[in-house]
Amino acid sequence: MxxxxxxxxxxxxxxxxxxxxxxxxxxxxxxxxxxxxxxxxxxxxxxxxxxxxxxxxxxxxxxxxxxxxxxxxxxxxxxxxxxxxxxxxxxxxxxxxxxxxxxxxxxxxxxxxxxxxxxxxxxxxxxxxxxxxxxxxxxxxxxxxxxxxxxxxxxxxxxxxxxxxxxxxxxxxxxxxxxxxxxxxxxxxxxxxxxxxxxxxxxxxxxxxxxPDKAFYDNGCYVTKPMAQSLLAQVYLQWAGAPLNGGNEYYAKAADWALKVINGGKHALIHPNGTTADLNSAYNIIKTTKNSNEIIYAKEYNMTSYNVGNSYPARSIGADAFQWKDADNNNVFKPAGDVMYNAYLPCDMLLNSYAPQDIRIKEKQFFFRNYTDATGISHTLSNVGNWAWFDEAALKSGRDGDYNMPMIRYAEILLIAAEGLARTGKEAEARGYLNQVRRRAGLPDETASGPNLITAILTERLHEFPLEFKIWDDIRRTRLYPEADGHQSGKLKWTPLASAAIQNKPDGFTKVGAIPEYALLWxxxxxxxxxxxxxxxxxxxxx
The missing domain is CATH 1.25.40.390 (Serine Threonine Protein Phosphatase 5, Tetratricopeptide repeat)
Structure with a gap:
């Protein structure tokens, strides 16, 4: 090229x-x-x-x-x-x-x-x-x-x-x-x-x-000052870790720019004091909204009006759903240009790491197993589906969807502030920002300090963004890999990559050291x- x-x-x-x-x-x-x-x-x-x-x-x-x-x-x-x-x-x-x-x-x-x-x-x-x-x-x-x-x-x-x-x-x-x-x-x-x-x-x-110092949707989906500030906070967080190892200077800068977004007041969590576990939850609003100020930046789609469609719905659900029939013996979902298949199934270790009271792991928040069609017939997936991508109208009509895809959310900015502050000794402030994200998910406040606080923040990032593609960057910058730390404990251990048990190498098996450090770069x-x-x-x- x-x-x-x-x-x-x-x-x-x-x-x-x-x-x-x-x-x-x-x-x-x-x-x-x-x-x-x-x-x-x-x-x-x-x-x-x-x-x-x-x-x-x-x-x-x-x-x-x-x-x-x-x-x-x-x-x-x-x-x-x-x-x-x-x-x-x-x-x-x-x-x-x-x-x-x-x-x-x-x-x-x-x-x-x-x-x-x-x-x-x-x-x-x-x-x-x-x-x-x-x-x-x-x-x-x-x-x-x-x-x-x-x-x-x-x-x-x-x-x-x-x-x-x-x-x-x-x-x-x-x-x-x-x-x-x-x-x-x-x-x-x-x-x-x-x-x-x-x-x-x-x-x-x-x-x-x-x-403009506006929220993304308030600015007609063009670049805003909070978008630029958020990206700079992401850059400094990555810069602080491997391979450049910028350290505390850059963790502090990451926190400073995240705080500019927070204090700017243009973005906020949906349902900050705790959300519901139904289809009106904050996580379902994040999925369907095109006006929420929790979204700092999103990839736009509009299949209905402009024929620019979101093909994630076809990847939200396994191929077995193609065989589902309603009470009239009609297919529930129609094939489109994309065959239904789960191309990004969260592993069992990750799913089992959420605490039972965590709203994000409850049915039809981020993930789902069950679906009831319009004729009242209930269906169960062979594997967990990704509810955050599921678009019922698109799959029933056999086309791509209309939902936008979040690329930066306010919850991430809170967690960048938390990590930057925690790594530079400002732990009380760090817990405050971390606990905003936890409180919305129905979890008690985190009280950890030291390395355990960093571990809690990294775990929260994975639990909050399992389907927003943050984990590989976190592994690369920390050189740590998440391992189970108790069934449904709400916790994960973060182990040095070289000695960690890597999931699904191959599918269904773990293998220690399966990802060599050089493979973190393409x-x-x-x-x-x-x-x-x-x-x-x-x-x-x-x-």
């Missing part, structure tokens, strides 16, 4: 007339016209369409990428499956089989690595074009609009580089658009310098006035190394 080629594709897929009032404007991707680059950046519609393109490529698009086409795990799931804490029950692709058998070699992982690498640089290329060209439109756009558009470009460039550096370590730093083939061969930049580049982008927009795609003579070295360990 040559990065400069990406830009030709960008302008042929952007809508050039998208001035709608709601966040659904992002979902109108059908181009009304196409322009080559030297004809672009002439009108407000050009600028708006380029900005809208940021919300589709790059990191957001990982929610649409499969391993080898349909019926396989999405790119968002790959880390969780590699961890063994989540299982692809279909098992008909190289990635899943290699992961379960700990066959961590380039041949098995090159294809998936290439998809990640390519998509991240698509996001970076789009952002670079916005950042470089929008300021040239001073005769077309007012300064406030220019500043806002550039800030959105910086957010998405930072988001893409953050994902890229976590997945690959040292990577080429491309900070401006290519307009020719000159200089396209970039060597790998040290990861520490990539983090500093991300920091520079985010600090420039997280405290200024270019981005291999540099072979096609990229062959195309770019400036990249000479593969990530250590990959053969």
């Amino acid at each position: 040559k990065p400069y080629k990406l830009y030709i594709a960008i302008f042929s897929t952007l809508a050039l007339s998208v001035f709608l009032s709601s966040c659904n404007k992002f979902l109108e991707e059908n181009p009304l016209d196409t322009k080559i680059s030297d004809q672009f950046w002439k009108t407000p519609a050009d600028a708006q369409s380029a900005v809208n393109g940021l919300y589709f490529g790059g990191v957001p698009y990982l929610h649409n990428i499969d391993v080898d086409g349909g019926w396989t795990p999405k790119a968002t799931m790959w880390g969780g499956i590699m961890s063994g804490l989540f299982v692809d029950k279909r098992k008909d692709r190289t990635f899943t089989n290699a992961s379960e058998n700990s066959t961590f070699n380039i041949e098995s992982f090159n294809s998936t690595a290439a998809k990640l690498w390519s998509e991240y640089y698509i996001g970076i290329s789009r952002a670079n074009f916005v950042i470089a060209n929008i300021p040239t439109m001073s005769g077309v756009l007012d300064q406030a609009t220019i500043d806002n558009y550039v800030a959105q470009g910086k957010f998405f460039r930072a988001l893409a580089y953050f994902s890229l550096v976590k997945d690959f370590g040292d990577v080429p730093l491309i900070d401006a658009p290519f307009t020719s083939t000159d200089g396209i061969y970039k060597p790998r930049t040290p990861a520490a310098d990539i983090y500093r580049f991300i920091e520079q982008d985010l600090i420039s927009i997280a405290d200024g006035n270019a981005l 291999p540099i795609p072979l096609g990229e190394m062959q195309a770019n003579p400036a990249i000479q070295e593969q990530n250590p360990g990959w053969k």
Whole structure:
């Protein structure tokens, strides 16, 4: 892949007339016209369409990428499956089989690595074009609009580089658009310098006035100041841990930026004093809402109106549900482009680690086993289903769904604040933020201190975000792996990765040391190394 080629594709897929009032404007991707680059950046519609393109490529698009086409795990799931804490029950692709058998070699992982690498640089290329060209439109756009558009470009460039550096370590730093083939061969930049580049982008927009100080949905689903602050808090939390090991300085920074979001007052927990265990619970509102200020950032979908659908519903439930019949002997669910199968089944160890009173483990909160159809017939799944992704209307009509997918929630910001404070000696404050999340879930306040408090925070992150793809990053930055600490105890032990019993290596078995440390980074795609003579070295360990 040559990065400069990406830009030709960008302008042929952007809508050039998208001035709608709601966040659904992002979902109108059908181009009304196409322009080559030297004809672009002439009108407000050009600028708006380029900005809208940021919300589709790059990191957001990982929610649409499969391993080898349909019926396989999405790119968002790959880390969780590699961890063994989540299982692809279909098992008909190289990635899943290699992961379960700990066959961590380039041949098995090159294809998936290439998809990640390519998509991240698509996001970076789009952002670079916005950042470089929008300021040239001073005769077309007012300064406030220019500043806002550039800030959105910086957010998405930072988001893409953050994902890229976590997945690959040292990577080429491309900070401006290519307009020719000159200089396209970039060597790998040290990861520490990539983090500093991300920091520079985010600090420039997280405290200024270019981005609105609003909640995500209140801002029409465009980038907000709390989004930038939240991403910076995530960056510092990861930076504090392995492999850079920034330590307390960066844990403190993570907490400081999380506290800016908290004290900013634009976001809050749904049902902060405790929620119900029914379909009106906070967790069901998180699933279905398109207006809650608990959501700081979400991947948008709208199949009904714009034919941009969420295909997670087909991965929420096992293939046995295809056989369910109602009282009239009709199929309960209809096949669509995605066959129903559970590509991300939480392992039994994780499910059994929740305390019985934890609302999140109760039926039809995050997970489910039972479903009653419209004719009153009850059905039971062979394996647990992922209720957080289940979309009844979509599955009954045989199409993708409409629910948005949370990418950053306020609960995560509370837990980042808790961890950053706990690791820098401010334990009373840390417990306060941790216990906000626990209290909402129906759990008693945590009173632990020292290492036990850190363990409690890490456990809470896994229990609160089992289906939001946080665990692989947590394993990578801590080099710790969750193990059982009593049946339904509400606790987990976090054991050094090298000595931990890794789940489902293969399915149904544990294996100590099944994930070598080098596998926490993806291999540099072979096609990229062959195309770019400036990249000479593969990530250590990959053969």
